[in-house]
Amino acid sequence: xxxxxxxxxxxxxxxxxxxxxxxxxxxxxxxxxxxxxxxxxxxxxxxxxxxxxxxxxxxxxxxxxxxxxxxxxxxxxxxxxxxxxxxxxxxxxxxxxxxxxxxxxxxxxxxxxxxxxxxxxxxxxxxxxxxxxxxxxxxxxxxxxxxxxxxxxxxxxxxxxxxx
Amino acid sequence: xxxxxxxxxxxxxxxxxxxxxxxxxxxxxxxxxxxxxxxxxxxxxxxxxxxxxxxxxxxxxxxxxxxxxxxxxxxxxxxxxxxxxxxxxxxxxxxxxxxxxxxxxxxxxxxxxxxxxxxxxxxxxxxxxxxxxxxxxxxxxxxxxxxxxxxxxxxxxxxxxxxxxxxxxxxxxxxxxxxxxxxxxxxxxxxxxxxxxxxxxxxxxx
Numbered sequence: 001x002x003x004x005x006x007x008x009x010x011x012x013x014x015x016x017x018x019x020x021x022x023x024x025x026x027x028x029x030x031x032x033x034x035x036x037x038x039x040x041x042x043x044x045x046x047x048x049x050x051x052x053x054x055x056x057x058x059x060x061x062x063x064x065x066x067x068x069x070x071x072x073x074x075x076x077x078x079x080x081x082x083x084x085x086x087x088x089x090x091x092x093x094x095x096x097x098x099x100x101x102x103x104x105x106x107x108x109x110x111x112x113x114x115x116x117x118x119x120x121x122x123x124x125x126x127x128x129x130x131x132x133x134x135x136x137x138x139x140x141x142x143x144x145x146x147x148x149x150x151x152x153x154x155x156x157x158x159x160x161x162x163x164x
Numbered sequence: 165x166x167x168x169x170x171x172x173x174x175x176x177x178x179x180x181x182x183x184x185x186x187x188x189x190x191x192x193x194x195x196x197x198x199x200x201x202x203x204x205x206x207x208x209x210x211x212x213x214x215x216x217x218x219x220x221x222x223x224x225x226x227x228x229x230x231x232x233x234x235x236x237x238x239x240x241x242x243x244x245x246x247x248x249x250x251x252x253x254x255x256x257x258x259x260x261x262x263x264x265x266x267x268x269x270x271x272x273x274x275x276x277x278x279x280x281x282x283x284x285x286x287x288x289x290x291x292x293x294x295x296x297x298x299x300x301x302x303x304x305x306x307x308x309x310x311x312x313x314x315x316x317x318x319x320x321x322x323x324x325x326x327x328x329x330x331x332x333x334x335x336x337x338x339x340x341x342x343x344x345x346x347x348x349x350x351x352x353x354x355x356x357x358x359x360x361x362x363x364x365x366x367x368x369x370x
Contacts, residue, residue: 011214011318012329027224027314030322050214050318050325058326066325099319100232100307111322140315142225157227157311 009033012066014047014075016082020148028095028141030112032068034119035092035143036075036128037150038084044147045079047071051111052118068118076126091123092132092152092164094143101138112136132164176209178367179334183207185296186289187336187349193288197281198258200340207336214329217317221246221348224314231282232307232319235290237300239360241353242320243289245282249310251345252278258345270310279308289349297364323354332358 005021011031017023025033025048036045047065054067064070076086096116116135123130134141134154142155152164184207195202218224229252231245247255256274257263259281270278283306294301309316324331334351353361362368 011314012325027218027312027318029311029315029318031315031318051322056326059328063329066329097315099309099311099316138309140312142312 009046009048011048012050012063014045014065014071014078016043016045016075016078016084017145017147018043018082020146022144022146024142024144026142028143029097029099030095030115032093032095032112032115032119032135033141033143034068034072034075034123035094035145035152036079036084036089037092037145037147038079038088039090039150040085040088041083042148042150043079043082043084044145044150045075045082045084046143046145047075049115049119052114068115068122072119072122072126086126086128089128090131090150091128092145093119093130094134094141094152094154094164096135097137097139097141099138099140134162134164175362175367178362178365179209179332180207182293182296182361182365183209183334183336183349183351186293186351187338189292190285190289190349191338193284194281194338194340197284198255198340200258203339205337205339207334209332209334211330212333214318214321214325214331217321217331217333217350218313220333220335220350221313221317222248224312226313227310228313228316229278229310230308230313230316231279231286232309232316233282233286233303233305235301235303235351235353237294237302239297239299239301239353239357239364241351241357242323243286243303243352244317244320244350245285245347246313246316246350247345247347251347254345255281255340258340275308279306282306282308285349289351297361299360299364317350320350320352324352327355 009025096112191204235241336349
C-alpha cells in the first residue's frame with residue numbers, strides 16, 4: 001500500500017498532519033507517543049516523548065520534543081497554527097512500556113510508566129480528554145494516526161494490529 | 165553533546181581498542197561455546213544520533229533478539245548483545261540442536277538459552293575490559309527481549325537522553341561461518357564514564 005502523505009516522527013520529535021495525511025512513529029518502547037486530534041478541522045498532531053520532565057535535563061539547550069512537559073505545549077502551539085482548537089482536541093496515548101524487567105527497580109528502569117504519568121498530567125492541565133490508551137506492558141509499538149478520521153493504529157510484534 | 169565533539173581521533177582509537185579487547189574475548193567465548201571459529205570486525209566508535217542507532221541492526225521496526233545488561237561499578241553504562249531472529253535460531257540450533265519453528269515464538273528453554281549465551285558473552289566482554297582498565301565493572305543479571313530494535317535500543321539511551329540527542333556507541337559485529345550468524349555488541353557508556361575510562365588508561369581528559 002502506498003501512502004500518499006506520510007509524515008514520520010523520529011525519537012524525540014513532533015509534528016502535525018492535515019489534509020488526510022498519515023502521521024507515524026516507529027519503535028516506541030519506554031517512549032510515549034502522544035497523539036492529538038481535532039475532529040472538526042481534521043488536524044492531527046503527534047509527539048514521540050522520551051523522558052518525563054525537562055527539569056532533569058543536564059544540557060543547556062535541549063530538544064523540547066524530548067520531554068513531556070515541553071513537547072505538549074509546543075505540539076499545541078503547532079496544532080493551533082494549523083487551525084485546531086484546544087477545546088475540541090482529543091488525545092490518545094501509546095507506548096510507555098517497560099522493555100526489560102529487573103529486580104532492582106531504579107527510577108531509570110521505571111521510565112515508561114513515568115512518561116505516561118507525565119503526559120497525562122500535562123493533558124489534564126490543558127483539559128484535553130484522553131479517549132484511548134494502549135500503554136504499559138513489556139513490548140514495543142509502532143503507531144500511525146490518520147488525520148482524516150483520528151483513528152490510531154497500533155502495531156506490535158506480539159499482539160499484531162489494534163485500533164483506537 | 166558538545167563535550168564529545170572535540171574528542172581527538174586518538175581518543176576514539178582508545179575506545180575502539182576498548183571495544184576490540186572486550187569483543188575479542190567475547191568472540192573467543194562464543195567460539196568455544198559453539199565449537200566453531202568466530203570472526204570479528206574491527207569495532208566502530210561513533211557519536212550516533214538516537215534515530216540512527218536502530219539502523220545498525222536493520223531499522224527501528226526490525227525484530228531482533230536482545231540481551232540487555234546494565235553495567236555497574238566505576239564506569240557504568242548499558243550493554244546490548246543483539247542478533248537477528250534468524251541468527252538466533254541458527255545459534256540455538258548449533259548450540260543445543262534445537263529447531264526453532266516460529267521465529268517469533270520461543271519456548272522457555274530457548275529463551276533461557278539465549279539469555280545465558282548473552283550472559284556469557286557480556287561477562288567475558290566486561291571482565292576483559294575490567295582487567296584492562298583496572299576499573300570495577302559488573303554486569304547486572306541479563307534481561308532478554310524479542311521486539312522491535314527501536315523500542316529495545318531506546319532503553320539504552322535514557323542516560324544520554326538527559327544530555328543530548330546523540331550517544332557514543334562502541335559497536336562490534338561478529339560473524340560465524342561467513343555470515344550465517346551475525347551479532348552486534350553495543351556498549352553505551354554513561355556520559356560520566358568516559359572520563360574514568362580515559363583516566364584509567366592514562367589518557368588526559370580535558
